[in-house]
Amino acid sequence: MSAPVLFAEVPAATGKLGRITLSVAATLNSLTLEMVDLLQAQLDAWAQDDSIAAVFIEGAGEKAFCAGGDVQALHQSAVAQPGGPCDYAEAFFAREYRMNYTLHTYAKPIICWGHGIVMGGGLGVMAGCSHRVVTERTRIAMPEVTIALFPDVGGSWFLNHSPGKTGEFLALTGASINAADAIYIGIADRFIGSEHKDAVVDGLLRQDWCSASEKNHALVRHVLRPFAERSIAASPAGQVEPHAATIAQLLDGDDVHDIIDRITAQETDDPWLAKARDGLAHGSKLAALWIHRQLWETRHHGLAQVFQAEIQLATNIVRHPEFAEGVRALLIDKDRNPAWLYETSRDVPDSVLDGFFTAPWDENPLADLG
Numbered sequence: 001m002s003a004p005v006l007f008a009e010v011p012a013a014t015g016k017l018g019r020i021t022l023s024v025a026a027t028l029n030s031l032t033l034e035m036v037d038l039l040q041a042q043l044d045a046w047a048q049d050d051s052i053a054a055v056f057i058e059g060a061g062e063k064a065f066c067a068g069g070d071v072q073a074l075h076q077s078a079v080a081q082p083g084g085p086c087d088y089a090e091a092f093f094a095r096e097y098r099m100n101y102t103l104h105t106y107a108k109p110i111i112c113w114g115h116g117i118v119m120g121g122g123l124g125v126m127a128g129c130s131h132r133v134v135t136e137r138t139r140i141a142m143p144e145v146t147i148a149l150f151p152d153v154g155g156s157w158f159l160n161h162s163p164g165k166t167g168e169f170l171a172l173t174g175a176s177i178n179a180a181d182a183i184y185i186g187i188a189d190r191f192i193g194s195e196h197k198d199a200v201v202d203g204l205l206r207q208d209w210c211s212a213s214e215k216n217h218a219l220v221r222h223v224l225r226p227f228a229e230r231s232i233a234a235s236p237a238g239q240v241e242p243h244a245a246t247i248a249q250l251l252d253g254d255d256v257h258d259i260i261d262r263i264t265a266q267e268t269d270d271p272w273l274a275k276a277r278d279g280l281a282h283g284s285k286l287a288a289l290w291i292h293r294q295l296w297e298t299r300h301h302g303l304a305q306v307f308q309a310e311i312q313l314a315t316n317i318v319r320h321p322e323f324a325e326g327v328r329a330l331l332i333d334k335d336r337n338p339a340w341l342y343e344t345s346r347d348v349p350d351s352v353l354d355g356f357f358t359a360p361w362d363e364n365p366l367a368d369l370g
Contacts, residue, residue, distance in 0.1 A: 003038070004035045013209075015208075016053065017053065017056055017204050020042065020055060021058055024060070028061075028067035029065065029067065030122075031121040033095065037095060047108065050211065052108065053209030054109040055108060055109070057129065058197075061116075066118060067118075067119050068120025073089075074088070077089035077092075079324050094311055096121060098366060098369070103128030105303070109131055113133050113135075115138060115194055116138065120144070120153065123140060125153075131221070132187065135193060136236060140177045140178070140187070141174055141175070141176040142174060143176075144291070146326065147330050148320075148326035149326070150294055152310045157303055158186060159295060164247065166244060168292065169250065178239065179236060184241045191232075191234075193227075193234045203223040203227075260288055263276070285343070286345075287326070288345055294313055308366045312360070313357065322341055
């Protein structure tokens with residue numbers, strides 16, 4: 001059995017390119033704690049290795065870069081210790097977020113080939129990279145409201161930096177987006193047709209890398225730019241930007257309950273908006289509240305503060321039965337009929353919501369970030 005993450009150091013014209021392959025195609029390269037630890041260790045080692053000039057990260061197979069974290073393993077952890085500390089799940093989130101922070105703050109260029117499905121933990125990896133490439137097959141979603149989670153792995157950062165109210169809309173509805181949308185909201189940098197992948201890697205290997213990371217970032221842009229220009233005609237039409245005005249109206253509510261009502265009460269023939277409406281309508285209303293509040297409370301946070309806030313919320317969520325029920329209904333039993341604790345958002349007591357934003361431990365496990 002091959003390792004779940006493959007690492008290679010490929011000689012370039014000068015220096016080396018570190019190559020990372022998430023290599024569990026059968027699970028759409030979903031992240032496990034072992035994979036997170038392998039990534040962290042290799043990123044740390046390459047950060048100190050002067051021979052490694054840049055890093056290229058990809059997913060095995062044609063279906064997905066990474067479909068997220070291993071949610072079923074998180075569910076097993078949650079139900080094994082209901083209401084109390086969930087050892088595996090909490091270790092997973094803490095170490096995953098630390099790895100995401102490493103990606104965001106990495107000095108050397110990291111090129112992410114975001115081909116196929118990019119969701120959850122996979123989006124956290126891609127969003128943290130410095131040169132994020134999407135293709136005609138890229139499919140991105142943050143459907144955490146449907147399993148009573150929230151767009152984490154830095155989502156509180158990049159969704160708050162999306163244009164207008166688009167980030168909050170995507171977070172509340174779980175709406176799926178494509179490559180053009182990813183570039184518009186700021187979680188990807190370039191569209192390149194997937195047929196150019198090998199040529200992109202060859203171009204990176206022809207570079208005379210140097211010891212100055214700023215110059216190496218410029219070399220990456222020099223390699224990627226012509227492929228992006230050649231691919232313009234193949235780029236899909238975006239969904240988010242054309243709907244930006246409608247999204248602004250829907251999110252222009254007097255409070256979060258009004259916003260939820262506006263979205264779920266839409267009568268529309270637009271298939272993208274209709275699917276977004278249904279995502280929120282069928283999702284956990286408790287989760288919709290903590291998603292909205294998390295984005296509001298982190299709107300001015302720095303990156304380290306974002307991950308510290310996310311680990312607090314994630315820890316409280318996995319200790320609560322709503323998460324276990326959401327995963328059961330969507331991914332375990334697959335009956336798509338979750339028994340949510342509250343029928344409407346207005347049924348949620350303030351004290352219950354407040355509990356998710358109260359530290360469950362004496363010291364935040366990510367207190368040393370930043």
